[in-house]
Amino acid sequence: MNWSLMIHGGCGAMRPDRLPPEQEDRARVGLSAALDAGEAILASGGSSLDAVEAAARVLEDNPAFNAGRGSVLAADGRVELDAAIMDGRDRRAGAVAGLATTRAPVSAARAVMEHSPHVLLTYAGADRFARERGLDQVANDWFITPERRAQLDKVLAAGGAFDADIKYGTIGAVACDMAGHVAAATSTGGLTAKRWGRIGDSPLIGAGTYADDRAAAVSATGLGEAFIRAVAAHELAARIRLTGARLQDALDAVLADVGTLGGTGGLIAVSPTGEAAWGFSTPGMYRARASAAGREVAVYSEPERR
Ligand code: ASP
Numbered sequence: 001m002n003w004s005l006m007i008h009g010g011c012g013a014m015r016p017d018r019l020p021p022e023q024e025d026r027a028r029v030g031l032s033a034a035l036d037a038g039e040a041i042l043a044s045g046g047s048s049l050d051a052v053e054a055a056a057r058v059l060e061d062n063p064a065f066n067a068g069r070g071s072v073l074a075a076d077g078r079v080e081l082d083a084a085i086m087d088g089r090d091r092r093a094g095a096v097a098g099l100a101t102t103r104a105p106v107s108a109a110r111a112v113m114e115h116s117p118h119v120l121l122t123y124a125g126a127d128r129f130a131r132e133r134g135l136d137q138v139a140n141d142w143f144i145t146p147e148r149r150a151q152l153d154k155v156l157a158a159g160g161a162f163d164a165d166i167k168y169g170t171i172g173a174v175a176c177d178m179a180g181h182v183a184a185a186t187s188t189g190g191l192t193a194k195r196w197g198r199i200g201d202s203p204l205i206g207a208g209t210y211a212d213d214r215a216a217a218v219s220a221t222g223l224g225e226a227f228i229r230a231v232a233a234h235e236l237a238a239r240i241r242l243t244g245a246r247l248q249d250a251l252d253a254v255l256a257d258v259g260t261l262g263g264t265g266g267l268i269a270v271s272p273t274g275e276a277a278w279g280f281s282t283p284g285m286y287r288a289r290a291s292a293a294g295r296e297v298a299v300y301s302e303p304e305r306r
Helices: 019-045 048-061 104-114 122-134 144-155 224-230 230-244 247-260
Strands: 004-012 083-089 092-099 120-122 171-176 182-188 209-212 216-222 264-272 278-279 285-290 294-300
Touching: 004 019, 004 048, 004 216, 004 278, 004 294, 019 048, 019 171, 019 285, 019 294, 048 083, 048 104, 048 171, 048 182, 083 104, 083 209, 092 104, 092 122, 092 209, 104 122, 104 182, 120 122, 120 230, 122 285, 171 264, 182 209, 182 247, 216 224, 216 247, 224 230, 224 247, 230 247, 230 264, 247 264, 247 278, 264 285, 278 285
Parallel strands: 092 120
Antiparallel strands: 004 171, 004 285, 083 092, 083 182, 171 182, 171 216, 209 216, 216 264, 264 278, 285 294
16 A cells, blocks of 8 residues: 655745745755655654644644744743644544643644543643643743744734735645555644634544544645634545545635635545645745655755755
8 A cells, every 4th residue: 555644844835035045945854854754654654633633743843834933822822732633533532722831742643542531621621631641841931932022022023914925834644555544734833922822623523623534634735714604624534535626626726616705724634545746826835755666855846846
């Protein structure tokens, strides 16, 4: 069977003339390291669930991406982390939102799936659960980088409005293993200057994250509110399951629908036969894929290979 892994590190207004080369390099190196982690598992016959968790953890720990360390800041200057994971075999799922001290949100989501009777835990209760499960705890400051602090100050100075250079830095991973099972994981700090306990699409099963062996595994990035209203990840899988749509066609249709709701963003998806697709409506998306056929790391919309 073909294994397949696809990851994203968010999308946004990246253009070759606007993205500083060192920032692009940091992202490419980070994506490549995450591919390594997932590929090592899939190529040796491991499960898609283990692979998406491993790839997501590498991206969470990398400050170049808006997840885990290096997450964007909420309006009060703190970091609130959201994540979800889903197993396509039986549609078991786990998610966390508003974490403040758990170092690996995606692993907290997996613990919710495997060690609680629930699907979604939030805020202090979610951190408490993760701590009780023995997951690493850190001070909230540990997640904060000077770049994100400056970004928040800029957004607050502009009255809290999102700027045109916004980059949705959420990370995600989807995989199909040699047994033909799919899994998806997404992790994020959400949107800069978020308030009032705002939660986006990433930890909402069906919106930013979904996996179903009958169709596909999906992870999203972009304006969460639009992806929630489109129930984007589930919609993509449902189109395949109910209409027999091709993976790429289903993905493109959902992205267009998100667009009609005023949202931009990107999606990655793999099918249980190992087919993989990505798409985005922003100028660029940090993304990478690996399979037995090779690897690709890309940032802009034009085809590129490294
Ligand atoms: N989708 C995420 C959210 O709305 C943001 C992102 O993709 O960076 O929380």
